[in-house]
Amino acid sequence: MSKSKSIAVGFALGSVVTAAATLLSTPKAGKEVRKDLKVNMDKVKSTFTTIKRDGIQLKEKMKIAKKQKREALQETAASTLDTIEEDGSLETK
Template sequence: MSKQKSMVVGFALGTVVTAAATLLSTPKAGKEVRKDLKVNMDKMKSTFSSIKRDGIQLRAKIRFANKEKEEALQETAASTIEETPEEMEQEIK
């Protein structure tokens, strides 16, 4: 499993364990706990949606940057191949 996936799985597992521990040790009544859970679940869903959206945007930016890098390398290689040995010697001097 990649580091990113294991990090997300660890975060989710930690969230579930923390929620369970909180439920078992809370002094609140059942209705209050359910209300708080609903609010927190809504916040968590919103947070995960935001993280997912940001991840998708980041992946698109990385792909775009990699494509630009490849094009720049190809252009550099093509221009280097087109240079004559005399031009290369002049650049070195």
């Protein structure tokens, strides 16, 4: 399992355990607890949506950076070979 999935699973599991502990030990009335849960679940959903969106954007940026790196390495290699050929240090057959 990837590190990001492990973090997400841990976060979700921690949220569920915390919610259960809160429900069992709360001095509030049922209506108040349900209202608080709804508000908190909306916050959790929003947070997960944000994390997912940011993760997708990061993945795309990493793809672009990888492509740019590959192109830069190819250009550098080609330039180095051209320089060596011009200097006569590399014999062509």
